[in-house]
Amino acid sequence: MRIFLIAVMLFISPAMSNAQDALRRMTLTGTGEVFVAPDMATVNLGVSSFHKQASQAMTMNSKSMAKIFNALKGAEIEPRDIQTSSLSLNPQWDRRSNSNNEPRIIGYNAQNTVTVRVRDLGKVGPVLDLLTKLGANRINSISFGIQKPRPHQDEARKRAVKDARIKAELYVEAAGVKLGQIISINENGGVQRPQPMARMEMAAMASDAVPIAEGELGIRSTITIVFELK
Numbered sequence: 001m002r003i004f005l006i007a008v009m010l011f012i013s014p015a016m017s018n019a020q021d022a023l024r025r026m027t028l029t030g031t032g033e034v035f036v037a038p039d040m041a042t043v044n045l046g047v048s049s050f051h052k053q054a055s056q057a058m059t060m061n062s063k064s065m066a067k068i069f070n071a072l073k074g075a076e077i078e079p080r081d082i083q084t085s086s087l088s089l090n091p092q093w094d095r096r097s098n099s100n101n102e103p104r105i106i107g108y109n110a111q112n113t114v115t116v117r118v119r120d121l122g123k124v125g126p127v128l129d130l131l132t133k134l135g136a137n138r139i140n141s142i143s144f145g146i147q148k149p150r151p152h153q154d155e156a157r158k159r160a161v162k163d164a165r166i167k168a169e170l171y172v173e174a175a176g177v178k179l180g181q182i183i184s185i186n187e188n189g190g191v192q193r194p195q196p197m198a199r200m201e202m203a204a205m206a207s208d209a210v211p212i213a214e215g216e217l218g219i220r221s222t223i224t225i226v227f228e229l230k
Contacts, residue, residue, distance in 0.1 A: 024229045025183060028167050032159025033220040036152050038144035041124045041214070044085060045131060045139045046113030050092065054108040058089060061110035064135030071134055072116060075127050081117035088112075113140065119147065121214055128210040144214050156221035157187070164225045172229065180228030188222040 047068070049061035072082055089110045095103040118124050121144075128139070146152065172179045 024180075026168060026171065026227045026229055027224060028164045028171075028227065029188075029222060029224050030160040030162070030164025030167065031220065031222050032156040032161070032163055033218055034152050034156050034159070035216045035218050036146055038146055038214050038217050039119070039121065040145050040147050041118045041121060041212070042115060042143050042145060043118065043124070043128065043139065044113060044115045044141045045128070045136050046086075046111060047135050048138055049110045050107055051110075052107045054089060054091075054110075057108040057110040061112050065112050065114070067134040068114070068131050068136055071130050072127070075123060075130070077116060077118065077127070081119065083115050084112065085115045086111070086113045111138075113138070121212070124212045125210045128212075132210075142212075144217060146217060146219075149219065152219045153221065156219050157223065160221040160223045161185070161225070164223060168225070168227050178230040180230045183226040183228055185226075186224045188224060 047061050047064040049057050049064065051057040051060060069082070089108060091105045092107045092109050093103040094106045116127075118127060124142075128136075168179055
């Protein structure tokens with residue numbers, strides 16, 4: 001019987017110890033954020049061409065795109081910053097009622113889109129204006145970014161840790177206990193929030209250099225810290 005009681009006590013003691021350890025811990029989440037002016041823009045634009053003949057639609061489209069690629073080269077946009085994102089050729093149907101009640105093909109629409117990174121924000125407006133005049137008639141999106149985000153991400157992480165620490169000190173003071181060592185730190189990921197420009201037709205913006213407002217980017221870090229309580 002005595003041996004049985006000792007075994008029971010040994011079994012219960014670690015569980016009680018773990019429960020007590022859990023009670024002496026506090027888990028908090030901290031958030032840090034920095035706002036930074038962007039230093040690059042990514043633009044997705046393209047050319048849409050229509051012709052009754054498929055081959056002519058593609059020829060017209062290819063000529064316009066060749067001018068656009070040459071213009072980008074002349075604007076000192078590096079080849080690594082220019083990438084074709086889509087190329088399509090689709091029939092355009094006339095679905096209005098006719099004697100046969102069947103839709104008929106009235107032509108073909110060729111589309112070619114390219115994604116361009118512009119690392120000098122001062123060039124964005126003039127480049128868009130130039131490409132419009134050379135045949136680009138679609139702009140799908142424009143977003144802003146940071147070429148070297150790491151220093152800003154690290155600053156956001158520091159602020160997240162500081163935020164969690166401030167909360168922890170506030171809570172232990174209100175609870176009448178003392179803050180112990182940090183048991184663990186986990187990062188929940190960083191978020192960079194670009195500010196996209198809505199889809200629009202470029203033809204309406206061709207008269208003057210396109211005005212661009214880059215604003216700021218927010219870089220956020222969220223961390224979870226487990227503190228010991230004394």
